[in-house]
Amino acid sequence: MKMSKHVEKLLREGRNPKELVELGFPKSVITRVRRQLKKEKACQASEVTTGEAVVKGLHQSPTVSPEEIAHTEERLVFLENEVEHLRDWLSQLDGTVAERTSLEDMKACLDGTPALGLKHRFTCDCGASGFVALHIQCTKCGRETWWGWFPK
Numbered sequence: 001m002k003m004s005k006h007v008e009k010l011l012r013e014g015r016n017p018k019e020l021v022e023l024g025f026p027k028s029v030i031t032r033v034r035r036q037l038k039k040e041k042a043c044q045a046s047e048v049t050t051g052e053a054v055v056k057g058l059h060q061s062p063t064v065s066p067e068e069i070a071h072t073e074e075r076l077v078f079l080e081n082e083v084e085h086l087r088d089w090l091s092q093l094d095g096t097v098a099e100r101t102s103l104e105d106m107k108a109c110l111d112g113t114p115a116l117g118l119k120h121r122f123t124c125d126c127g128a129s130g131f132v133a134l135h136i137q138c139t140k141c142g143r144e145t146w147w148g149w150f151p152k
Contacts, residue, residue, distance in 0.1 A: 007033045119149050 007025055011017070017030050110116055115134055122132040133148025 004029055004033055008037065011037060 003025065007020060007029055010020055011030075011033060017034060020030050021027055115132075118132055118134075119130050123129045124131070128151075131149055131151050133146045133150065135144065136147050137144045
C-alpha cells in the first residue's frame with residue numbers, strides 16, 4: 001500500500017497526526033493528506049448545501065436586494081430597446097447599401113455633407129471637445145438657426 005493511502009486510512013480512522021509522526025510517517029505526507037481530506041469534506045458540505053437550496057426552491061441568493069433586482073430589470077429593458085434600435089439602423093443601412101453599388105458611391109454622397117464628422121474632430125481652445133454648432137440658413141425662405149451639439 002502507498003504511504004499516502006496508508007496515512008489517509010489511519011486519519012480516517014481517527015488517528016492523531018502527532019501519533020502518525022511518532023510512528024515514523026513523514027510530516028509532509030501527513031500534512032498533504034490532511035489538506036486533501038479537508039478539501040473533500042468542504043466540497044461535500046457545499047454540495048449538500050447547494051442541493052438542499054435547490055430542493056427547497058431557493059434559487060436566488062439572499063444577498064441580492066430587491067433594489068438591485070429592480071435596477072437590473074430596468075437595465076435589461078433599456079438594453080433590449082437599444083438592440084431594437086440597432087436592428088432598425090441595420091435594416092436602414094441594408095437598404096442604403098442595396099441602393100448603392102459600392103462604398104465609393106456612398107463616400108461620394110457623404111463627401112457633399114457639410115461638416116461631416118465635425119463633432120468628433122472639433123476641440124475648442126477652452127478644452128471642450130465635441131460641442132460644436134453650425135449657423136445654418138434655409139436656402140429657400142432665408143430662415144436662420146443653429147444646429148449642433150450643446151452641453152447639457
